[in-house]
Structures are given as C-alpha cells and as structure tokens.
Amino acid sequence: ILIDDTALNSCLILNEWNIGTEKLHLLLRDGGANIKKAAEYMKIDHESCFIHTQQLVVLDAIRSQRSVSDLIAVARNIVTHFNHSSVSREKLENIQKELNMPAKKFVQDVQTRWNSTYYSLERLFEQKRPISLFIADNNVIGSLLQNQWQLTENILLLLKPFEEITRRFSSTNCIISEVIPTLVALQKYLLQNPAHGLGTMKDILISNINERFIGIECNQHYAYASFLDPRFKLVFISDNNKEKLKEEILALVTSQNLRITEEIYNETNQEIDSSDSDDLPLTLVATASKRMRTDTDTSVFDIMPEIASTSISHSVNLSNEKDIKLEIDLYIKQNIINRDTSLFDWWKTHQKTFPTLAALAKHYLCAPDTTVFSERLFLEAGNVFETHRNRLLAENGEKLVFLQITYQIVNFFL
Numbered sequence: 001i002l003i004d005d006t007a008l009n010s011c012l013i014l015n016e017w018n019i020g021t022e023k024l025h026l027l028l029r030d031g032g033a034n035i036k037k038a039a040e041y042m043k044i045d046h047e048s049c050f051i052h053t054q055q056l057v058v059l060d061a062i063r064s065q066r067s068v069s070d071l072i073a074v075a076r077n078i079v080t081h082f083n084h085s086s087v088s089r090e091k092l093e094n095i096q097k098e099l100n101m102p103a104k105k106f107v108q109d110v111q112t113r114w115n116s117t118y119y120s121l122e123r124l125f126e127q128k129r130p131i132s133l134f135i136a137d138n139n140v141i142g143s144l145l146q147n148q149w150q151l152t153e154n155i156l157l158l159l160k161p162f163e164e165i166t167r168r169f170s171s172t173n174c175i176i177s178e179v180i181p182t183l184v185a186l187q188k189y190l191l192q193n194p195a196h197g198l199g200t201m202k203d204i205l206i207s208n209i210n211e212r213f214i215g216i217e218c219n220q221h222y223a224y225a226s227f228l229d230p231r232f233k234l235v236f237i238s239d240n241n242k243e244k245l246k247e248e249i250l251a252l253v254t255s256q257n258l259r260i261t262e263e264i265y266n267e268t269n270q271e272i273d274s275s276d277s278d279d280l281p282l283t284l285v286a287t288a289s290k291r292m293r294t295d296t297d298t299s300v301f302d303i304m305p306e307i308a309s310t311s312i313s314h315s316v317n318l319s320n321e322k323d324i325k326l327e328i329d330l331y332i333k334q335n336i337i338n339r340d341t342s343l344f345d346w347w348k349t350h351q352k353t354f355p356t357l358a359a360l361a362k363h364y365l366c367a368p369d370t371t372v373f374s375e376r377l378f379l380e381a382g383n384v385f386e387t388h389r390n391r392l393l394a395e396n397g398e399k400l401v402f403l404q405i406t407y408q409i410v411n412f413f414l
Contacts, residue, residue: 006038026176026221026367028374031056047221049371050179051169053212058114058162061204068155068201071148072109072117075124078131079106081141088140095130115166118159125152151197158195158202161186161300168301169370176367177229177343179222181236183213185303192303217241221367224249228361230337230346236304246328253324253356304339327354377405 014021027046029035031053039046062068082089083106093103104127109120124131128149135143144152165182168174187209195202216222217237223245226232234242331354337346343365351358384400385392 006034007041028371051166051370055114057208057212060208061201064204065201071151074142074144075121078141079108079120082106083108092130092134095133099130115163118163121152122156154196154198158198161189164300170372172373174369175365176369177225179369180226181232181304184236185300188303189300224364228364229343231339231343233332233336250325324356327356331357
C-alpha cells in the first residue's frame with residue numbers, strides 16, 4: 001500500500017465519521033513505515049504501539065544468543081511432532097496419566113508473537129518428566145539436554161516480567177500513563193535479578209529498551225499522562241526531568257494559545273456547577289484493571305511501590321506563586337494512590353480541588369497504550385463475516401460489529 005493511499009483512505013474514513021483531524025489527540029499505530037508516514041502526511045500526532053515495540057525488544061534479544069536460538073529450535077520440533085502425531089500424543093497422554101499429571105496440549109509458537117514462544121517453553125518445561133520418559137522409550141524425536149532444560153528455566157525467569165507486561169497492557173483498561181512507570185520498573189527488575197547463562201540476552205534486552213524507548217520521558221504524550229496519573233505523578237520521572245516537566249505543565253495550562261485546554265476547563269466547570277452527581281467524560285473509560293497475579297511471588301509490578309517509597313519524600317514544597325502553580329504543587333504534595341485504585345474515580349472526586357489539572361487529565365489520559373483493541377475489532381469482524389453469511393451486506397456487517405463491541409462496553413458499566 002502506498003503512503004499516499006494510506007493517508008487518503010484514513011482521511012476518507014475520518015470524513016465519513018465527521019471527525020476532523022483537529023479532534024484527534026493521538027494516533028496509535030504499529031511500526032509500519034506506511035502508516036507512520038501517512039500520519040506525518042496528515043499532520044496527526046502519533047506514537048508506536050507499546051506491545052509492538054516490546055515485541056522487537058524481546059525478539060532481538062532471543063536471536064542474539066545462539067544457545068537460546070538452538071534451544072527454541074529443538075523445542076519447536078518437539079512441540080510440532082506431538083501436535084501432528086496422534087500416536088505420539090496418545091502415548092504421551094498415557095504417561096501423563098500414570099504420573100497423575102493433567103493431559104495438557106503443547107503450545108505451538110509463531111514468530112509474530114514473542115509470548116507464544118514463552119508459553120510454548122513454559123508448557124514444555126512443565127511437561128519435562130513425561131516428555132523425557134516418552135523419548136527414552138520412543139526414539140522418534142530429539143530431546144533437550146540437561147543443560148538445555150536448565151537454560152529453559154532461566155529463560156522463563158528472565159522473560160517473565162515481559163510476559164506480565166504484555167498481559168497487563170493487552171487489557172482494554174490500560175492507558176498510556178503506565179508506560180514510563182512500567183519501563184522504569186522493568187529496567188530495575190532486570191538489573192536486580194541475575195540471568196544465569198543468559199548474560200548476552202539480558203544485556204541486549206536492557207540496551208534495546210534504552211534504544212527503542214529513548215527520550216520517552218521528554219515525550220509529552222507519555223510524560224504528561226504519567227504526571228496526571230495520581231498513581232504515578234513524578235515518582236517515575238528521573239530527577240533531571242522532574243523540574244522540566246513541572247515547568248512544561250505550568251506553561252501548558254497558563255498558555256493563552258492553548259484553546260483545547262481552555263475549552264475543556266470551561267466544560268469541566270459547567271459540569272461541576274450543573275450537578276455534583278454528573279460524571280465526567282473520564283468515567284466513560286473503563287476503570288483500571290486490578291493487578292494481575294502470577295503463580296510466582298515476584299512481579300515486575302511489585303517494584304513500583306518500592307520506587308515510589310523512595311521518591312515520594314522528594315515532593316516539592318508549597319509556594320505562594322500563582323494559583324495554577326499552587327494547584328500543581330498541591331497535587332504533587334498529595335500522596336500517590338494505590339496502583340489498583342481507579343484513577344478516573346480519583347479525578348472525579350478531586351476535580352473541584354484541581355480543576356485545571358482535571359481539564360488536562362481529560363485530554364491526556366484518554367489514550368490507550370496499545371493497538372490491541374483495534375486488532376480485537378478486526379477479529380470480531382472476521383467472526384461476523386463468516387463464510388456461511390455470504391449474503392450479508394457490508395453495511396449490515398459493520399452495524400453488527402458495532403453492536404457487538406458496544407454491547408461489551410455498555411454491559412461492563414451496567
């Protein structure tokens with residue numbers, strides 16, 4: 001697809017829905033050059049999908065260490081054999097029953113999803129004993145050596161935080177404000193935990209994170225959203241950028257040329273004056289999902305409170321300057337809220353106390369962090385336009401997809 005065609009088609013869709021580009025806050029995209037150039041051609045603010053970028057980070061690290069690539073190749077052959085041979089699968093199930101283990105199927109990995117490789121190795125390691133017994137009696141496939149089984153366990157430990165993050169960020173309620181705190185916690189997790197036999201892979205993971213997310217603290221879409229999230233504020237911003245970010249926020253809300261902030265601010269005040277019970281548009285966004293637990297005790301997200309506890313003591317003192325600066329200082333001075341608490345409920349409660357920042361929050365906390373929801377929409381469209389529905393009109397199919405997605409959202413709030 002040509003860049004001009006992508007831009008033209010995007011403009012046609014926006015016009016069809018009567019959405020002017022001035023109404024667009026942010027376009028989330030994959031890493032394709034065509035959509036990136038199209039967004040620049042249309043002069044729309046755009047950012048890359050976090051999960052797509054993380055995919056590149058992990059894949060580069062996996063390919064960087066020969067022993068890891070060789071291990072995955074052997075594991076893929078084992079999984080492929082059992083997925084294609086009903087005889088071998090039946091024999092393995094009998095062994096699993098003798099060992100009182102559940103007869104679980106293997107997970108076939110695909111190159112476009114790094115976490116499929118993680119789940120494939122995880123299931124393989126879980127079934128280590130029945131696989132070893134099967135191979136001992138049936139010399140039909142190669143086996144992992146003892147040192148490779150140990151390496152498999154180490155790989156799972158090293159990539160565990162990336163799997164947690166992928167799962168977390170794939171939820172429909174995760175927003176862009178979580179990106180910077182997650183990256184800070186992830187880097188600290190990697191530095192704190194050893195990677196036995198995976199030194200090269202670990203170094204590439206850290207360097208790739210630094211390279212692919214370079215300058216993210218200076219990116220207003222991520223930095224402003226993180227600051228306006230009462231769960232994070234300035235806690236995860238480096239000391240070198242904290243004062244700069246405060247000054248940018250102050251300049252943003254005091255600028256006479258920032259029409260969108262003034263309009264949202266007026267709208268917020270009207271809503272507050274009209275009814276205390278009226279919900280802000282923020283509440284139309286799903287509440288933050290509860291923290292996902294894993295079978296292991298340590299989580300990359302457990303590091304966030306540790307970082308917060310060391311940073312909260314550096315909160316700024318109140319000043320006697322302009323009202324807006326006072327509001328910003330008061331906001332920073334307040335303790336951050338628990339990560340499991342809904343930031344939207346918090347802003348609904350505190351919009352009168354921080355009216356200017358509440359207006360900004362409505363603007364900058366609206367963006368998700370990934371394009372996963374769009375991909376699920378495509379999947380839903382595939383389910384609607386099935387083969388046996390060969391007489392379904394395109395316009396009716398679009399309505400069915402809209403109703404299906406809307407029903408899920410409306411049902412969430414009922």
